[in-house]
Amino acid sequence: MDRxxxxxxxxxxxxxxxxxxxxPWLEGCTPEGQATIRGGKVRFGIIGPGSRGQYHxxxxxxxxxxEIVALCDDYPPNLEAAGxxxxxxxxxxxxxxxxxxxxxxxxxxxxxxxxxxxxxxxALAAGKHVLCEKAMAYxxxxxxxxxxxxxxxxxxFFVGQQRLFDPKYIKVMDSVRKGxxxxxxxxxxxxxxxxxxxxxxxxxxxERRINWRLYRAYSRxxxxxxxxxxxxxxxxxxxxxxxxxxxxxxxxxxxxGREVFDSVSTIYTFPNGVNMTFESVISNKxxxxxxxxxxxxxxxxxxxxxxxxxxxxxRSGIRQLVGEIEQGIFSNSVFAGTSWAAESGSSDPGVAVMxxxxxxxxxxxxxxxxxxxxxxxxxxxxxxxxxYGAVFCLxxxxxxxxxxxxxxxxxxxxxxx
Amino acid sequence: MKDTIITARAKRRxxxxxxxxxxxxxxxxxxxxxxxxxxxxxxxxxxxxVVCLALGFYVLTWIVRGIVRIFRRR
Numbered sequence: 001m002d003r004x005x006x007x008x009x010x011x012x013x014x015x016x017x018x019x020x021x022x023x024p025w026l027e028g029c030t031p032e033g034q035a036t037i038r039g040g041k042v043r044f045g046i047i048g049p050g051s052r053g054q055y056h057x058x059x060x061x062x063x064x065x066x067e068i069v070a071l072c073d074d075y076p077p078n079l080e081a082a083g084x085x086x087x088x089x090x091x092x093x094x095x096x097x098x099x100x101x102x103x104x105x106x107x108x109x110x111x112x113x114x115x116x117x118x119x120x121x122x123a124l125a126a127g128k129h130v131l132c133e134k135a136m137a138y139x140x141x142x143x144x145x146x147x148x149x150x151x152x153x154x155x156x157f158f159v160g161q162q163r164l165f166d167p168k169y170i171k172v173m174d175s176v177r178k179g180x181x182x183x184x185x186x187x188x189x190x191x192x193x194x195x196x197x198x199x200x201x202x203x204x205x206x207e208r209r210i211n212w213r214l215y216r217a218y219s220r221x222x223x224x225x226x227x228x229x230x231x232x233x234x235x236x237x238x239x240x241x242x243x244x245x246x247x248x249x250x251x252x253x254x255x256x257g258r259e260v261f262d263s264v265s266t267i268y269t270f271p272n273g274v275n276m277t278f279e280s281v282i283s284n285k286x287x288x289x290x291x292x293x294x295x296x297x298x299x300x301x302x303x304x305x306x307x308x309x310x311x312x313x314x315r316s317g318i319r320q321l322v323g324e325i326e327q328g329i330f331s332n333s334v335f336a337g338t339s340w341a342a343e344s345g346s347s348d349p350g351v352a353v354m355x356x357x358x359x360x361x362x363x364x365x366x367x368x369x370x371x372x373x374x375x376x377x378x379x380x381x382x383x384x385x386x387x388y389g390a391v392f393c394l395x396x397x398x399x400x401x402x403x404x405x406x407x408x409x410x411x412x413x414x415x416x417x
Numbered sequence: 418m419k420d421t422i423i424t425a426r427a428k429r430r431x432x433x434x435x436x437x438x439x440x441x442x443x444x445x446x447x448x449x450x451x452x453x454x455x456x457x458x459x460x461x462x463x464x465x466x467v468v469c470l471a472l473g474f475y476v477l478t479w480i481v482r483g484i485v486r487i488f489r490r491r
Contacts, residue, residue, distance in 0.1 A: 316459045317449030318466045 025379035040374035045070035045104035048111035049082030099126040117142035136390035159386030166361030182296030187276035189230035194285035214258040221260025234276035242268035249400035253283035306350035384416035438474035
């Protein structure tokens with residue numbers, strides 16, 4: 001089943017309360033949802049069309065209801081490159097000028113983290129609908145201010161948590177929430193890379209502007225740039241919020257003047273005792289990126305789009321026989337007896353969640369954003385999921401910095417879950 | 418290169434040997450199904466493995482018969 005078929009199915013399944021129960025914000029992607037906005041157009045302004053901003057621009061080109069009318073960047077090479085993707089768009093070097101443009105209905109904010117809050121608040125105040133890139137903001141307090149401003153404004157406000165719109169994730173989460181894989185017993189997230197996370201800089205005075213992810217004045221490093229994608233999985237799967245977080249971070253390999261950790265390990269604990277981990281190291285990439293939900297009866301590999309039963313169907317009799325004979329001939333003899341043997345991982349090939357599924361949810365997110373604007377309805381949960389996704393990343397970063405076990409302060413709780 | 422003549426008797430014998438190998442392999446599959454308590458439909462679904470095993474048995478009979486012939490010539 002491919003993406004389009006899945007979205008068609010959502011339309012028919014929604015009446016029975018199936019897939020939409022796990023992703024009520026997806027209504028705008030259904031054929032019925034799309035039909036309600038036929039002929040409508042949303043005029044976009046892109047603030048910060050760097051690599052991520054241009055990625056959104058390419059996706060917007062595939063959304064019939066979207067039109068890019070303005071671009072804004074104070075870094076000329078980015079503005080130039082984005083201008084080639086949308087030659088008719090007006091160009092600005094100050095986002096406030098773009099916000100004054102009455103031709104712009106909605107903005108996508110894809111700037112460095114520390115600018116998200118100010119730009120979002122200004123955009124909402126200017127009457128624009130906002131899709132802000134993740135993580136939501138640089139501090140938990142900023143997240144709360146943005147959340148409250150978004151709710152008050154009556155404008156549509158999304159944060160770029162595209163996994164919420166990825167058909168693979170939605171299908172699996174629907175099954176997890178229904179208990180089809182048994183109770184969730186653990187959630188594992190990791191993101192491993194082996195590079196210095198730097199971008200080339202044409203002149204030294206641009207170092208902090210271009211490599212803003214490495215400096216604490218602009219970013220919270222691995223926790224806000226990577227973890228915020230993944231920590232949402234636990235809340236989504238369990239339908240509850242973590243009660244505490246602990247962790248450790250350090251400068252393990254890249255000791256090059258950066259101000260954010262190059263190695264982090266965090267543990268989030270939910271009220272039912274389930275732990276969710278996030279680990280990231282950028283000096284070894286063997287395990288790559290992974291997001292796994294461990295249930296009593298199956299393991300779900302969200303990133304790989306497969307699930308693995310705890311009791312996989314045994315191989316056929318003849319294959320088991322051949323395997324035993326082969327093992328008898330070729331396996332090493334155990335010289336100290338068999339009193340102890342390590343558990344070896346399963347070699348079960350698993351089952352694809354959605355064979356042939358493509359994309360990461362970014363396109364569906366933009367479709368849903370346009371639908372919400374044209375119908376004037378903020379989809380449920382989108383902002384709340386983004387809020388807690390960001391807040392728990394930031395709380396995790398605080399735990400790393402303070403080397404303490406932290407709980408979410410009551411004043412940062414919102415009316416959700 | 419000279420012409421090779423395969424007699425009808427030799428052909429019949431090889432066919433019987435091949436059939437015997439297939440029956441033996443089928444028997445192994447049957448035994449495995451009983452031993453590992455797997456579903457009976459494997460009698461048919463695993464025919465590919467049975468054919469491979471039968472081929473293996475057939476090659477084995479050629480090797481054995483070759484060795485026997487060498488010893489007989491001595």
